[in-house]
Amino acid sequence: MNKKDKRKLVDSYKGWWHSIKLGDGIISKGRIPTHEHVKCWKIPEDYFNGKTVLDIGAWDGFYSFHAEALGAKSVTAIDKVIWGMSEKNISSKKGFDIAKKCLNSNVSGILMDLMDATPKNLGKFDVILCAGVLYHLEHPYLALSIIKNLLNDHGKLLIESHCDTTIDTDKPVMVYYPNDELAGDISNWWGPNPKCLLMMLEKTGFTVTKYFEDYTNLSRFIFYCEVP
Numbered sequence: 305m306n307k308k309d310k311r312k313l314v315d316s317y318k319g320w321w322h323s324i325k326l327g328d329g330i331i332s333k334g335r336i337p338t339h340e341h342v343k344c345w346k347i348p349e350d351y352f353n354g355k356t357v358l359d360i361g362a363w364d365g366f367y368s369f370h371a372e373a374l375g376a377k378s379v380t381a382i383d384k385v386i387w388g389m390s391e392k393n394i395s396s397k398k399g400f401d402i403a404k405k406c407l408n409s410n411v412s413g414i415l416m417d418l419m420d421a422t423p424k425n426l427g428k429f430d431v432i433l434c435a436g437v438l439y440h441l442e443h444p445y446l447a448l449s450i451i452k453n454l455l456n457d458h459g460k461l462l463i464e465s466h467c468d469t470t471i472d473t474d475k476p477v478m479v480y481y482p483n484d485e486l487a488g489d490i491s492n493w494w495g496p497n498p499k500c501l502l503m504m505l506e507k508t509g510f511t512v513t514k515y516f517e518d519y520t521n522l523s524r525f526i527f528y529c530e531v532p
């Protein structure tokens with residue numbers, strides 16, 4: 305594809321969520337500065353290298369393509385809500401498909417609800433990325449078990465999530481958002497405090513090797529986990 309056609313294709317989609325470098329100096333006009341964010345996750349250089357990777361809730365696929373660029377053996381991306389929308393909506397799977405084409409990528413994009421994912425219908429993976437998804441789920445604790453079942457022995461899970469830091473307690477608690485209390489978004493359900501998410505991960509059978517609050521001052525946390 306020549307640069308002019310690529311520019312036209314990228315500009316034909318107005319719903320970009322991720323800023324993705326698509327070659328020829330073209331960057332999608334995402335609503336979040338993805339390149340800046342990912343730097344602060346401190347992902348080790350060899351984290352994806354040679355691994356089979358699953359990106360849950362991929363949206364435009366920035367993190368899927370990032371894992372591919374860092375040498376992943378294969379990358380599977382799944383998404384339900386945004387990819388379930390028709391192209392008449394501002395956001396849809398169109399951004400992912402355009403980015404995949406521009407990057408000549410082999411990432412496989414599957415419309416699937418995480419809650420329906422099993423080793424039988426999706427396979428098992430060495431590394432799973434679950435960014436910005438957990439608090440959108442009605443059953444986040446169950447989701448952690450589903451994710452664990454999708455990991456190979458000694459597999460790794462990288463979670464990026466909102467955690468609620470507004471409650472003054474030492475206890476592991478999770479805040480329920482029945483309406484649009486979190487960011488005015490009715491699709492947000494739960495805000496575990498960091499201790500609660502840490503303990504849910506450990507009780508699910510993960511070893512949390514490190515976790516930290518990220519850069520945005522928006523109560524976003526990164527958890528690096530492994531299946532022992």
Ligand SMILES: C[S@@+](CC[C@H](N)C(=O)[O-])C[C@H]1O[C@@H](n2cnc3c(N)ncnc32)[C@H](O)[C@@H]1O
Nearest residue numbers: 361362363383384385386417418435436437440
């Ligand atoms: C806040 S966005 C995060 C997008 C991307 N992972 C990131 O970190 O920038 C949440 C994404 O999760 C997807 N999603 C929400 N619930 C899901 C589910 N049950 N199964 C799969 N994807 C889901 C949404 O469609 C959306 O693309």
